[in-house]
Amino acid sequence: MKKVLVIYWSGTGNTETMARRLAKGAEEAGAEVVLTAVSGATADMVKDAAALALGCPAMGAEVLEECEMEPFISSLSQIEVGGKxxxxxxxxxxxxxxxxxxxxxxxxxxxxxxxxxxIIIQLVPDEEILNTCYEAGKRLAG
Ligand SMILES: Cc1cc2nc3c(=O)[nH]c(=O)nc-3n(C[C@H](O)[C@H](O)[C@H](O)COP(=O)(O)O)c2cc1C
Incomplete structure (x- = not known):
């Protein structure tokens, strides 16, 4: 079974809602899915996954969230994500x-x-963008 890892940071839940729908798409397409906030993620988990979804809202001034997501993304290299x-x-x-x-x-x-x-959405994700997330999850599982 293909391992799909969904990692997100979300302050008020909008990006988390997207993450959950994406994970559902991957799961229903038959993947083994791990869904986690970035605080529970490690570079080894990324290395172990066949496909990835990473979610984070725009924060600061058009940057990733700086306390958890930015350091995590900075910690990744081609070893973990190359070719995936x-x-x-x-x-x-x-x-x-x-x-x-x-x-x-x-x-x-x-x-x-x-x-x-x-996949981006202004504020609360609507059903159309959640469907886009679901379909993207399915593609990651395929
Ligand atoms: C501290 C802070 C900084 C933000 N910076 C930006 C920004 O640079 N550009 C932008 O479009 N939105 C910015 N936003 C708005 C968030 O991206 C938006 O509220 C988003 O829906 C939050 O997603 P979440 O519910 O997953 O936390 C910022 C919000 C906060 C609280």
Whole structure:
């Protein structure tokens, strides 16, 4: 069974809702799924997974959350993510998605195989974007 790891940081629950739907898609497509907040994630878990979904809202000034998510992403190298399918996702509010564009480029720099351009939504995810998350989860399982 394919191992899919879904890691997220979420302050007010919007990105967490996306993470849960994505995990559901992967699970219902037959993957072995681990869903965890970034505080419970390790680089070894990432190394062990066949495919990844990473979620974080836009924080600071168009950056990843700085206490937990940023250090975790900084700790990853090609060893953990190189060649693996990776979906990035997250919620934002007043920006235009710059944090996600930067994150996509950063992960490509680690040779991650990025699925699309990152799934982003302003504030609370609606049913359409949750379906997008679900389908992305299914693709990670495939
Ligand atoms: C401290 C802080 C910084 C933020 N910085 C940005 C930002 O730079 N750009 C943006 O579009 N939204 C920004 N936001 C808005 C959040 O991305 C938005 O509220 C998002 O829905 C939070 O997702 P969550 O519910 O998963 O925590 C910021 C919010 C907070 C609390």
């Amino acid at each position: 399918p990776v979906v990035l996702f997250g919620s934002y509010d007043w920006g235009d998605g710059q944090w996600m564009r930067d994150w996509v480029e950063r992960m490509k720099g680690l040779n991650a195989v990025i699925d699309g351009e990152g």
